[in-house]
Amino acid sequence: MSNRKINMKEKYRLLTRDLDWEYSYRDYKEIFPQEEFEGIKITDWSKWEDPFRLTMDAYWKYQAEKEKKLYAILDAFAQNNGQQNVTDARYVNAIKLFLTGISPGEHQAAMGFGHVGRQLGGVGARVACQMQAIDELRHVQTQIHAMSHYNKFFDGFQDFSHMHDRVWYLSVPKSFFDDARTAGPFEYMVAIGFSFEYVLTNLLFVPFMSGAAYNGDMATVTFGFSAQSDEARHMTLGLEIIKFLLEQHPDNVPIVQRWINKWFWRGTRMLALVAMMMDYMLPNKVMSWQEAWEVYFEEAGGSLFKDLARYGIEMPAYAKTAIAEKEHISHQAWSIFYNYGHAAAFHTWMPTEKEMDWLSEKYPNTFDKYYRPRFEKWREMEAAGERFYNPTLPMLCQTCQIPMGFTDMEDPTSTFYRQSEYDGERYNFCSDGCKDIFDHEPEKYVQAWLPVHQIYQGNCGGPSMEDVLGNYYKINLGVDNMDFHGSPDEERWNMWHNLESAENKLKRAS
Amino acid sequence: MSIEIKTATLEPIRHTFEHTKRRFGDKPASRYQEASYDIAPEQNFHYRPFWQPDKELFDKSRTAVVMEDWNVHKDPRQYYYGTYVQARAKLQEVTESNYAFFEKRGSADRMSEAVRAKIIRCLVPLRHAELGANMNNMFAFSYGTATVVNQGFLYNAMDRLGIAQYLSRIGLLLDGNSTESLTLAKEYWMTDPAWQGLRRYIENVLCVKDWFEVFIAQDVVLDTLLYDIIYRQFDEAITEQGGSDLAMLIEFMQEWHKDSSRWVDATLKTTVEESDHNRTTIKRWVDDWREKAVADLAPLAEIAVGDTAMAASLDVLNQRLAKVGL
Ligand SMILES: [Fe+2]
Ligand SMILES: [Fe+2]
Ligand SMILES: [Zn+2]
Numbered sequence: 001m002s003n004r005k006i007n008m009k010e011k012y013r014l015l016t017r018d019l020d021w022e023y024s025y026r027d028y029k030e031i032f033p034q035e036e037f038e039g040i041k042i043t044d045w046s047k048w049e050d051p052f053r054l055t056m057d058a059y060w061k062y063q064a065e066k067e068k069k070l071y072a073i074l075d076a077f078a079q080n081n082g083q084q085n086v087t088d089a090r091y092v093n094a095i096k097l098f099l100t101g102i103s104p105g106e107h108q109a110a111m112g113f114g115h116v117g118r119q120l121g122g123v124g125a126r127v128a129c130q131m132q133a134i135d136e137l138r139h140v141q142t143q144i145h146a147m148s149h150y151n152k153f154f155d156g157f158q159d160f161s162h163m164h165d166r167v168w169y170l171s172v173p174k175s176f177f178d179d180a181r182t183a184g185p186f187e188y189m190v191a192i193g194f195s196f197e198y199v200l201t202n203l204l205f206v207p208f209m210s211g212a213a214y215n216g217d218m219a220t221v222t223f224g225f226s227a228q229s230d231e232a233r234h235m236t237l238g239l240e241i242i243k244f245l246l247e248q249h250p251d252n253v254p255i256v257q258r259w260i261n262k263w264f265w266r267g268t269r270m271l272a273l274v275a276m277m278m279d280y281m282l283p284n285k286v287m288s289w290q291e292a293w294e295v296y297f298e299e300a301g302g303s304l305f306k307d308l309a310r311y312g313i314e315m316p317a318y319a320k321t322a323i324a325e326k327e328h329i330s331h332q333a334w335s336i337f338y339n340y341g342h343a344a345a346f347h348t349w350m351p352t353e354k355e356m357d358w359l360s361e362k363y364p365n366t367f368d369k370y371y372r373p374r375f376e377k378w379r380e381m382e383a384a385g386e387r388f389y390n391p392t393l394p395m396l397c398q399t400c401q402i403p404m405g406f407t408d409m410e411d412p413t414s415t416f417y418r419q420s421e422y423d424g425e426r427y428n429f430c431s432d433g434c435k436d437i438f439d440h441e442p443e444k445y446v447q448a449w450l451p452v453h454q455i456y457q458g459n460c461g462g463p464s465m466e467d468v469l470g471n472y473y474k475i476n477l478g479v480d481n482m483d484f485h486g487s488p489d490e491e492r493w494n495m496w497h498n499l500e501s502a503e504n505k506l507k508r509a510s
Numbered sequence: 511m512s513i514e515i516k517t518a519t520l521e522p523i524r525h526t527f528e529h530t531k532r533r534f535g536d537k538p539a540s541r542y543q544e545a546s547y548d549i550a551p552e553q554n555f556h557y558r559p560f561w562q563p564d565k566e567l568f569d570k571s572r573t574a575v576v577m578e579d580w581n582v583h584k585d586p587r588q589y590y591y592g593t594y595v596q597a598r599a600k601l602q603e604v605t606e607s608n609y610a611f612f613e614k615r616g617s618a619d620r621m622s623e624a625v626r627a628k629i630i631r632c633l634v635p636l637r638h639a640e641l642g643a644n645m646n647n648m649f650a651f652s653y654g655t656a657t658v659v660n661q662g663f664l665y666n667a668m669d670r671l672g673i674a675q676y677l678s679r680i681g682l683l684l685d686g687n688s689t690e691s692l693t694l695a696k697e698y699w700m701t702d703p704a705w706q707g708l709r710r711y712i713e714n715v716l717c718v719k720d721w722f723e724v725f726i727a728q729d730v731v732l733d734t735l736l737y738d739i740i741y742r743q744f745d746e747a748i749t750e751q752g753g754s755d756l757a758m759l760i761e762f763m764q765e766w767h768k769d770s771s772r773w774v775d776a777t778l779k780t781t782v783e784e785s786d787h788n789r790t791t792i793k794r795w796v797d798d799w800r801e802k803a804v805a806d807l808a809p810l811a812e813i814a815v816g817d818t819a820m821a822a823s824l825d826v827l828n829q830r831l832a833k834v835g836l
Binding site for chain 2: 014021025026034059065068111115153154160164185
């Protein structure tokens with residue numbers, strides 16, 4: 001028998017598409033009951049272009065090699081107590097935020113891609129989503145393993161999963177993923193596959209992973225490098241889903257545009273946490289949030305949307321607002337967390353003089369004018385032994401769930417505030433973007449589990465802050481929370497480093 | 511001396527995460543434990559799914575079986591992503607060299623036309639059944655509640671896609687890449703009376719709404735019968751007919767089935783033993799699907815092996831079920 005050569009594309013088709021068949025004992029709609037209710041029109045699944053061609057044998061082999069290398073480094077990191085090599089113990093708070101806020105999102109993404117990986121009618125799309133599902137499971141698990149060693153030496157990592165379900169600021173990422181997961185399969189794909197993984201991913205992962213690289217965090221940076229090729233696959237899938245939906249039917253265009261508007265805004269709001277992490281929590285700065293935003297959204301996103309214009313897709317609504325906010329958002333978010341530093345599961349602090357100067361330089365239009373005076377006042381209060389904590393409970397935006405504290409970009413000294421009425425009740429919003437999202441689907445957003453409302457309703461362990469923070473959130477009071485200065489984290493860090501210098505002295509002496 | 515100081519002062523402040531500590535005690539936990547137990551969200555869900563507004567995300571009522579705590583399950587293989595892909599990478603390495611050897615040796619040409627035709631008729635169409643198994647396991651993954659249970663379904667789903675791809679490659683090895691075998695196999699799958707029962711069974715399972723019932727219908731009942739008929743009995747029959755080299759091509763499926771069965775048995779056992787309610791519910795599903803499977807698979811068993819094949823594999827299934835008292 002002489003063997004014919006089959007090209008890669010044809011072979012991949014035979015190994016995926018060709019496995020499918022036309023059902024005749026049961027109806028297509030019984031097997032894929034979720035394909036129509038969103039109003040998306042699919043005329044021909046065979047037009048789906050495979051974003052990557054990876055058969056399972058190659059997947060196992062390739063991923064196993066990556067895992068082997070990753071775990072070898074994590075083992076070495078633990079053995080050598082690599083946690084001592086980070087720039088400064090304040091840094092570790094950035095990865096506490098990551099493990100409690102982002103890693104559970106990876107888990108949600110795994111479930112979501114698994115769900116669409118079953119529910120989409122096209123086998124090519126299903127298989128691509130399934131591979132992303134298992135990749136996302138990889139991410140949550142490897143992140144837990146990368147942080148596992150930090151958890152043994154720092155406070156605030158220890159109950160990440162319990163906290164994610166309950167703590168007030170973690171409801172920002174949690175509600176984001178819940179929102180996407182409860183949407184139909186196509187909206188999920190536009191929300192997570194495209195808006196998140198394609199448009200905004202570089203503003204989430206690059207800051208954390210580069211932050212790790214700049215701050216001596218071998219464990220996180222190794223995870224980041226290892227996940228890079230997974231993310232490259234995810235981005236191609238995100239782009240394909242958009243092109244596919246837009247090419248399938250012109251009626252899909254306005255639906256997709258609305259989803260892009262919504263998920264761009266929702267994503268941007270969630271990124272406020274990343275913005276403050278970059279500008280305030282990294283002892284060694286990578287670049288400012290504003291710079292990252294300009295490179296990864298304004299330039300990269302700008303050319304992407306230019307590209308999509310031929311389908312009739314426009315820049316997301318409120319992109320202008322988001323662009324105006326780039327000079328403010330990190331300072332405002334950090335102020336909120338500094339205010340509520342007693343209610344967070346990580347430490348907050350005021351920037352040093354040198355760090356303030358860096359902020360002035362990076363934010364010449366805003367920092368000295370709006371934020372420095374406030375921060376200097378807080379620093380003085382701290383020096384006088386009266387570290388400022390805000391004892392009240394904040395009002396939350398009904399959509400993004402961030403405390404209402406962002407200001408009007410026309411007048412950066414006054415808080416932006418919108419309201420809607422639905423079914424006789426009033427709801428509050430931090431922005432026009434959040435109000436629009438609510439107004440389009442009020443019956444969805446009235447369901448939000450708003451942490452502050454829940455506290456008032458007595459659903460969070462009791463009436464006192466101790467009940468809520470200690471018993472319900474399981475924050476170790478006086479240990480995980482409050483200012484970094486005076487924290488057990490800081491104390492241990494100083495102890496290790498004095499010890500190390502004593503050791504060095506010994507070494508030099510001998 | 512410095513070493514002494516170091517161990518004394520770099521004493522960890524805790525051994526593991528709180529969720530593993532609550533479950534397994536205050537001691538270092540394994541990577542399997544830290545990454546598998548209690549990491550799925552459990553409460554305070556924000557919105558109800560548009561696609562199923564009567565339930566929450568991670569709603570436990572998506573199956574009729576009830577566990578006080580789904581996190582009491584354990585995969586005896588202790589697979590988390592890293593251990594899973596590494597185990598499969600090993601198996602695929604062996605498979606790759608088997609397939610290369612089969613090709614180098616010219617094994618396809620050494621088989622008689624009749625043997626090749628029989629493999630194309632009785633084995634290669636399973637590539638479609640495996641895609642169905644992939645979808646069914648993906649379904650269970652996406653509707654289960656505890657990661658320690660769910661991840662097993664995700665691994666199983668990806669395995670089934672891999673097996674469907676190996677089966678397709680078997681076709682291509684037998685037809686010298688002309689793809690005729692795959693076309694033929696699909697025709698059998700769509701129209702051959704011997705295959706219609708299995709296709710009907712799979713399409714029926716694709717419509718089941720209870721994810722644990724899907725597990726019973728697919729991974730417990732169907733896979734036990736089908737893997738016994740094809741990968742044990744048909745393998746023996748084809749060897750007798752001079753097709754012993756087929757063994758090289760299906761070693762993956764045989765090894766995989768052994769591996770996967772450890773997880774299937776453990777998942778079944780823990781759930782059945784939880785309560786009489788679970789036992790009765792699962793018993794009902796087993797009876798139901800077993801009856802259908804025997805009727806649906808008998809024609810295939812007959813042409814693949816002979817008229818005693820169905821009864822023999824039914825014995826295997828019944829013995830397996832008896833171990834968990836079903
Ligand atoms: Fe991820
Ligand atoms: Fe991703
Ligand atoms: Zn908002």
